[in-house]
Amino acid sequence: MTSTLRIAVSQEQGNTPVTVFRLTGDIDANTQSDLESKAEEVIGAGTQNLLLDLSEVTYMGSAGFRAMHAIAGKLGDEQSATAIKSSHLKLLNPSAEVSKVIKTLGFDSYLDIYDDINKAVNSF
Amino acid sequence: MPGKQRLDIEAQLDNLSTVRRFIEESCREFGARDGVISDLRLAVDEAVTNIIIHGYQKQGGNIHIEIERDEKALIVRLRDDAVVFDPASRFTAGPPTAQAFESPGKLGIPLIQRTVDHIDHRVTESGGNELTLKKRNGDIFRS
Numbered sequence: 001m002t003s004t005l006r007i008a009v010s011q012e013q014g015n016t017p018v019t020v021f022r023l024t025g026d027i028d029a030n031t032q033s034d035l036e037s038k039a040e041e042v043i044g045a046g047t048q049n050l051l052l053d054l055s056e057v058t059y060m061g062s063a064g065f066r067a068m069h070a071i072a073g074k075l076g077d078e079q080s081a082t083a084i085k086s087s088h089l090k091l092l093n094p095s096a097e098v099s100k101v102i103k104t105l106g107f108d109s110y111l112d113i114y115d116d117i118n119k120a121v122n123s124f
Numbered sequence: 125m126p127g128k129q130r131l132d133i134e135a136q137l138d139n140l141s142t143v144r145r146f147i148e149e150s151c152r153e154f155g156a157r158d159g160v161i162s163d164l165r166l167a168v169d170e171a172v173t174n175i176i177i178h179g180y181q182k183q184g185g186n187i188h189i190e191i192e193r194d195e196k197a198l199i200v201r202l203r204d205d206a207v208v209f210d211p212a213s214r215f216t217a218g219p220p221t222a223q224a225f226e227s228p229g230k231l232g233i234p235l236i237q238r239t240v241d242h243i244d245h246r247v248t249e250s251g252g253n254e255l256t257l258k259k260r261n262g263d264i265f266r267s
Contacts, residue, residue, distance in 0.1 A: 028137075028141070029137050029176070030137040030138050059169075061166055061169050062170055062235055065231055097162050105234065
């Protein structure tokens with residue numbers, strides 16, 4: 001059995017255009033590159049703000065954070081030696097399990113996390 | 125209900141979901157609580173990922189996984205024949221920095237460290253690695 005990650009892409013309009021990735025499946029070292037590749041594709045096509053809907057993500061390990069770090073860099077977010085701060089990449093509706101991992105790594109201080117898509121979209 | 129389960133896999137990233145399912149199903153059979161299952165599944169996934177990427181340099185190899193329940197703990201032993209690596213050399217005290225995101229092991233090991241109660245490494249007789257991960261603190265079993 002191989003892990004899979006499906007990525008459905010949609011566009012939302014708030015204060016500024018926002019691309020939404022609705023992710024379904026597992027984000028592990030086997031699927032990390034799928035997420036990065038899709039992000040690179042939409043950023044290349046002009047996306048400046050990306051919201052990752054994690055509500056259907058059943059598993060996420062450190063590979064997910066590495067992917068997000070890479071994506072934040074491509075979106076032009078600040079990455080110093082001691083901190084990552086993202087105003088162009090935000091998260092929506094992580095499960096309790098994924099939230100626990102995010103907090104365990106202290107990643108909640110790097111990325112804004114929302115439980116309402118309208119608030120998330122309008123925050124960009 | 126003491127018991128033991130084993131899984132042997134080829135060191136390939138597309139086997140990670142098989143490893144996670146094995147840990148989850150074994151833990152359920154052993155009566156572990158949900159939070160314990162997710163912690164152990166995460167820790168083992170990170171450890172196996174490190175073996176595949178860093179230990180075997182994505183060139184393949186064997187990984188032997190054993191999970192055991194005794195009276196008070198869940199114990200996972202991972203054995204491989206990759207280059208010797210003791211994760212204790214990468215333990216961190218605080219949250220990971222941005223630099224940690226550039227290397228898989230620099231994030232994975234802090235996650236392992238924060239999700240299990242005991243980590244032990246030894247070099248095997250054949251010169252490989254045996255990594256032992258334990259969940260033993262608190263109320264880890266349903267009954």
